[in-house]
Amino acid sequence: MNRTISRAGLAAVVAAAVIAGAWARSGSGTVTAQAVLTGLLLGGVYALVAMGLTLIFGVLDIVNFAHGAFMTLGMYATALLASSAGLNPYLTLLVSVPLLFGVGYVVQRHMVSRTMGGSLAAQLLLTLGIAMLLENSLLLAFSGDTRTVPVSFDTPLRVLGAVADLSRVLAFVGAMSLAGAVWLLLTRTRLGTAIRAVAANPEGASLVGLDVRRLHALTFAAGTACAGAAGTLVTPLVTVEPTAGELFNIIGFVVVVLGGLGSVPGAVAGGLIIGLTEQLGGLYLPGQSPLLVVFGVFVLVLLWRPQGLFGRPA
């Protein structure tokens, strides 16, 4: 408990110093405020992407390269329903989440399960194959044309001279709610403990009567459902195209690892850190890719805490 508090204190001090520095460099309070706000909101989106990944990556120990593609699938579900049936994009969560849950279940049961406990590399290859398959199937079905899903009631909200689109705020809120839900699932439910138990020792799990294969599939499906939710929530912010989710895949991994594999609070903290780093880093090093700063910070944090911010030491 004490350590958590002191760590939070440290984080606050570091954040304040970084923001002050950014202010000094940019010479504009508004720009700094905007960078912080955008960073936070963007961080929410990253956390959203990372949520399903951390479940799958941390709990099942699977490097899921198809996560971005699953997200894209969610985006298409939303885009199609919103444009053809005229549904409110947020209502399509009712479709995208179950749809992706089902897809995840089937994919795990019939493909991923066969590489469970196998090498990291085999899983990487498999999920990469699945990602290519999904992406290009979408390409085949819907052509590469871009789609956008405007939110009719989207208005910019203003805070301290900074602006944020309502849709981004909603995505942020959605991310935090999802994080809360996943966290409760993992730590406060028997099912969650069982999921972690299966991750820790499948044979032991089976020896206490847990259906390991089913739990694997459920976990994967839950992670994929998160990708579906993420897809829907970001659809109003981005253009929907077969490769749309790719953008988030790597950032998702970075966030998950930074936060600590399998750690839900880690994914949230990681997402916010990456979001803020990206935006504030842009103020420190204009002209450089913000990613340079992101990766720099990532490596430094890992050298400091090799198990990620919230990961448990091996």
Add this chain to the structure above:
Amino acid sequence: MMLSLDGIEAGYGGLRVLHGLSLEVAAGELVALVGANGAGKSTTLRVASGLLRPSAGRVVFDGEELTGLPGHAVVRRGLVQVPEGRALFGPLTVAENLAMGAFHTGEPADRVLELFPRLAERLDQRADTMSGGEQQMLAIGRALMTRPRLLMLDEPSVGLAPLMVRAVFDALGRIRESGVAILLVEQNAAQALALADRAYVLENGVITLSGTDLAGDERVRRAYLGL
């Protein structure tokens, strides 16, 4: 018969370990299985638990054929194993490990904590940081939480202090008295045979001896009791 293994053949890849093994455990009985290093004792338990599929033979429990059933289904029928490597949930706490044992039974942990007070002191410690002996206690405790009707233990006294070995054997006695049958694999043959109602000797994948008073058998005394 509560459990009967009949003509089991099993192995790993190309390596055949069990060659037509048969053994039985009756309700309420404590049966010991002794044998040399590598004889196939653990393999026998793996087959009974559904962790390893035999290439021939049948596993029958309570009149129901379990051959080929997955491990979790076997456990839910009351046939439970404490495996050799313990198979604990390392990153989970002691309390969580026990809770997982009770996943389908909702069994309260009291009885186990009474049996192993050390566990009660360490409910929030990660399982994989426990000492070797502590982990052994946790593994037995976790298995008991599944409310087994037949408990199979693979060398439960390995690594336990003498006092603790006694405690475990006492516990096994009490567990049997509560009506749970036990199949005990032990290298500590003297104590195992003293406690057991019946015993089998396993050599190179087949049962070579069985009976109620193996401790009196000359070959057993020489090979397994070091007398």
Add this chain to the structure above:
Amino acid sequence: MTRRLIVLAVIGVALAPLPLLLPAAQEAVAVRALLFAMMAVAWNLMSGFGGLFSFGHAAYFGLGAYTTALLTIELGLSPWIGMLAGMAVAAAFGALTGYLAVRYRLKGAYFALATFAFAEMLRLAALNSELVGGAVGLTLPVTGEQGWWTLRFDVGDPAYFWVALLLMLGSVATVIVLLNSRAGLNLLAVREDETAAAAAGVAVVRHKIMAIGVSAALTAVAGGFYSVYYLFVSPDLAFGASVSIQAILPAVIGGVGTVWGPLIGAAVLAPLSDMAATLVRTPPEFLAFLQGRSGLDVIMYAVLLIVVVLAMPRGLYGRFARRPR
């Protein structure tokens, strides 16, 4: 070891006449297969035998490619010298970043993502650096003196294949000799269990860094050859994530942690996408409806990948080899 080296020599002799038999377009595929093989062999040394899962081999590849390209363009040096220099640069970079990662005890996915981050940082740095041509990259001169010293030949000249073949054989031979040495055995021990290896007297950190350094150097050779053959490097081509994946795929398809796996994987993988493309372009009668559907070839490629992994999770070769030694 001797047996393996003999097998390798036989492979070399068997492959040598290939460019004389293949049509030119196929020869390009064959060269690509050799390039894949070089990268996968190198990756496999560090990640398959060393257990240090790298997701950032693009860093070493790119350093090799850029060093060779720069020395050729700016100083007019022979690409052979460029490749040697590239090996040195990549090995130094690998050792340094590897030391950081190993010293600070990064493991598994953490280690993998750290290597990825290093590669990405190089990519982003190259992207913004005038010296190496920024986002456009560097183009090597097409014209000029031809020959083995300049490694410049007519397009489709079998010499390209032979050079690649030599380099590939050299890489595999290095791996074979290394594995058979005491250091190689120690490396395997470190992969299996660091704690136990240290207790058995093995200098864990040093062996890991050796594996990373040698792997980086071998990867740099592939990078150097890439720039010589394709005459062009850019940040994405050299340091992009797809390069890192390209180093991993053949090893996985063939069998991670086996000597021959990466070669088999490369031989299977390199023609695969061309075959899929051809099939879609000119499908047999009963598949006529496939014709001209873009994306379909990639779909088929993906399906093949998936099928291979599912049918043989330990790879084509790994499936039959009992042990990873």
Add this chain to the structure above:
Amino acid sequence: GGSAPGGGAPDAADASGTIKIGSIHPLTGALAFDGQQMSKAVKLAAEEINNAGGIKSLGGAKLEILGADSQGKPEVGQSEAQRLTQAGAVALVGPYQSAVAAQVATVAERNKVPFVIDVASADDILKQGYTYTFRLQPSSDTLGRYGARYLKELADRTGQKVTKVAYLHEQTDYGTSTFKSFSDEAAKLGLEVGPQITYDALKASDLTTELTKVKAAGVDALAVTGYYRDGLLTAKAIASVQPEVKIVLGVSHGAFSSPVFPRDGGAVAEGIYDSNFNYDATKPESKAVLDAFQAKHGEELRFIPFTSYECVRLIAAALEKAASRDPVKIREALAGISFETVLAFDGPVEFDESGQNKNATPVVLQVQDGKVVPVHPAAKAVAEPRPAAE
């Protein structure tokens, strides 16, 4: 292997068959939509030429398009180019991405097969001293310079005072080099350019902070160079931040003059300009091509694929002129050609030493009432530029 240098492809000499032209575009990957349209446009052009009697100087020989998918990957582009020349292509068209272009150019050069770049912005490709590579679209230097010039002219035409211009661009060579040329020209015209704000197009998913910087700088106009996806983000950020600039001008922007930009951007797209190369909308020929494409494929032909279409007509003209199937002769014809194009250029297509079309210039388009229309220069415009609504 080992085809003799200068010999071209084996069956190029086959005087009786079709004349093969290789088309290499990204049919899959991030740019698949445009890439597929480019490939369709190339085929449409060949079809029309064949229907009109083929290549007359070669006895009405018909064109045949050999298609290839670069997947946006240079090494795939390279091996596909190799395959196409091997299969007898006497000329190559493509490829959209600059990195692929560099690869195909080396193949073309070494096989001595002319390669006409329809779209690929990096100027470096033509600086290698290649003799077989030509480019139809304007150089990025031209695009940048004209951007500045047009900005000034637009301000004058709409009666607004513009002295300070912020420049927002994606940070690779495409954005950077366009920005440089723009600033050079702007300096000559007395425009003050700054701040320069860059972003990573592949990773950006929100440009609000960047636009806030524009707003904080208090400039009169904003010039932007970027791709499609990030272009939409730019437009959205402009709408929410409202940087109070009088003119937003894309400089060869990947989104702002795309016909689907108004659809995807909605209201926020309205009024945005783009200085870009385009077909000449005042010419009926352009409309005929658009209609034919619409009829055949049920979708609107965009200006980038239109350029690919025009490349095939250009090659056909070179074939007519060369009256030969020999790629070397075709190259010679191309080098000296003067080809009347329906693209809105400043004259016929004529190549300079480096292979660049020296008359290629952009026009200014603006989103007006949900349509992208050319508004400047007046000779190529179909509408008046509209000042931004206050």
Add this chain to the structure above:
Amino acid sequence: MILRLTDVSKAFGGLRALDGVTFEVEPRTVHAVIGPNGAGKTTLFSVISGEQRPDSGRIEFDGQDVTARPTHLRARAGLVRTFQLTRPFAALSVLDNVAVAAGAHLRTRKEAVAAATEAIERVGLGAYLERPAGELPAAARKQLELARALALRPKVLLLDEVLAGLTASEREPLVTLLADLRAEGMTLVLVEHVMPAVMRLADRVLVLERGSVLAEGEPAAIARDPRVIAAYLGENSDDALA
């Protein structure tokens, strides 16, 4: 004194696994360490072998302070341990497992293999030479631990429950082997719950409880010590000692 620990402590979070442990080992002796489960015996070995750094205290080996020396150098210098929870190099053959250790002193692979084979034969694992270590049954893994340690030519050998999991008749040859090793001049420190073997082999016995030294002395005296009986052996401990 070949091995000396002075006031060594090691805590895990709030738990003091070792609490001011001081003890000395004479060369060419067998020193047994016993104590209840969780007393800190394995931790003691980890600290001596260098796998874990003590929070405080000093470790001397062969006249040198090795407190800060990395594990592999201690191992090469002859301070060698085995693991209670066995740690084989699972994918490697039994022979290669041991050859790794033998290689610490031998230049060529051939020599290493010869030395490894000898060590393997000596612990009675000859039948498993070419088997992947991961496939060994539990008891054989213990023997593998021992073989790997022997191949390092230890001066001081720290054995963490090598006899556990063996039947009485299987123990016999190993106990003899340990006695031989001692006779050859090796110093042994054994953690063992198998009391008959302890009584037979040990010159001195150290009893740990909750991280501290509870008693130290001759085996016979220890076996009679009421504190040791209460904490470890139990009443009627004859069958345990037999």
